[in-house]
Amino acid sequence: MKEASAERIREEERDVETELVKCENCGSNMVFDPESQQLECVHCGSKKSFASGVIASELDITDGFSEDSEWQGEDVYCxxxxxxxxxxxxxxxxxxxxxxxxNSAHAIKPEEMSGLKPNALVPFVFDEEKGLELAKAWAKKKFFAPRKFKKNITSDSFKGVYAPCFTFDSFTTSYYEGRIGKTHTRTVGSGKNRRTETYVVWRNIRGTYRYNFDDLLITAGKKFDQPTLDKIAPYDTNESKRYEENYLLGFMAYQYDEELTDCWQKAKRRIDGKLKSLILSQYIHDRVAYLNVSTVHEKVTYKYVMLPVYVGAFNFKKKLYNFFVNGSTGKVSGKTPKSALRITLFIALIVAVIFALAYLFTS
Ligand SMILES: [Zn+2]
Ligand SMILES: [Zn+2]
Incomplete structure (x- = not known):
């Protein structure tokens, strides 16, 4: 059913209203200014504050599932x-x-969106220029990256984007049972036969483990994958602001395209992994024969949060390389092309050093 309706919507454009704020002073466009956390006129620099600073609230996940079921696939706005x-x-x-x-800045009003509407946002705290500086400093340290890459990080292919993500809270209670072992050594025999041998002492474990997960972050957009998010994390989502489209003005933004249920499944798999290591960390052990954990989730809440990312792109030998700057902390991550020349030079240098050392030691 959902597939069919998604197809239907994709083909038709929906007329929508957008948020566009004009300067009261000169009539030019206003965009969100990360430095002042206010709107700023692109022409005369006048500032205008808006209801920023309100902390976003947690939402009940059951409500989220039913709202998500009204999602009609990727909206096409006109x-x-x-x-x-x-x-x-x-x-x-x-x-x-x-x-x-x-060049005027527009943001879609949340009421125009189908399915879930973003309710939280971490604002950009520095502008594109600063983001570009951070990316350049990062590229400079990449020893194997070709000079062309380092020189060509420019504002043309560098944009501030709000990426859609979900955070999850859950109060978990886990029942577990397993078998773990610890290796010991002992000395056996005497005289010529005296030797050390290792042996493992095994024990059965079982118990109950409680843990509250807070703001586990899962990406909700295919354009911004989980490994990328993990690399530029953390984001202080506990301090995230209540969603306001004014924050988006002047930036790009994407809506979620991964369903809340799928993202919650991914979150649960992460929680399972984390719980296993937390449970095992209570015991001195170096082997695990098995560990079975069954977990009950209670009071599960979520936030649909927009996260600030500067995305850079670089084309090198017909391949696209993306790099990302966390718009809140300035952390940078990404792939860089590797210069064959630089790698060859590096290997040549190592070989030269080895020969030099060999010469010194043999002569
Ligand atoms: Zn103005
Ligand atoms: Zn226009």
Whole structure:
């Protein structure tokens, strides 16, 4: 059913209203300014504050599942730019954009979105220029990256994006039983036969373990995968703000395209792994024969949070390399091309050192 309706919606554009804020002073566009956490006029620099700073609340996951079931697949939005009148179509789950004709900033109003609506957001705290500086400093330290890569990190292929994620809270109670072992050594025999041998003492364990998980972060967008998120994490989602589309003005943003149920399954798998190591850490052991854990989740809540990421792209020998800057902490991660020349030089240097040492020691 869901598949069919998703197909249907994808083909039709939905006319929507967007948030666009004009300067009271000069009539130009306003965008979100990370430094002041206010809206700022792109022309005269006037500031305008909005209801920022309110902490986002946790939502009941059961309500989330039913709201999610009304999701109609990736929305295709269509709107007329209030500034220049151009018709703009947003595809692929975009929730904010900059008009390609007049550069004005637009954000889709949450009530226009089908399915879940974002309720939380971690704002950008520094601007694109600073993000670019951090990316350049990171690239500089990549020894094997070609010079061309380091030189060509420019603002043309560097954009601030709000990426959709879910956080999950859960009060867990786990019942476990297992068998673990600890290796010991002992000395046996006497005289010539005296030797040390190792042996394992096994024991059965069982018990109850309680743990409260807080804001476990799972990506909700296919464009921003979990390994990437894990690399530039953490984000202080406990301090995340109540969602306001004003934060999006001047940035790109994407809506979720992974269902809440699937993301909750992924979260549970992470929780299972974490619980196993927490349970085992209570015991002195170096072997595990088996460990069975059965976990009950209570008071499960979630937040649909938008996270700030500067995304950079670089084309090298027909391959695309992306790198990411955490828009809140400045942490950078990504893949860089590797220069064959630099690798060869490095190997040549090592070989030279080995020969030099061999010469020194043999002569
Ligand atoms: Zn102005
Ligand atoms: Zn326009």
């Amino acid at each position: 709107f007329f730019c209030d500034n220049c009148g151009a018709k703009i179509v947003l595809k692929g789950g975009e929730a904010a954009t900059v008009c390609p004709f007049c």
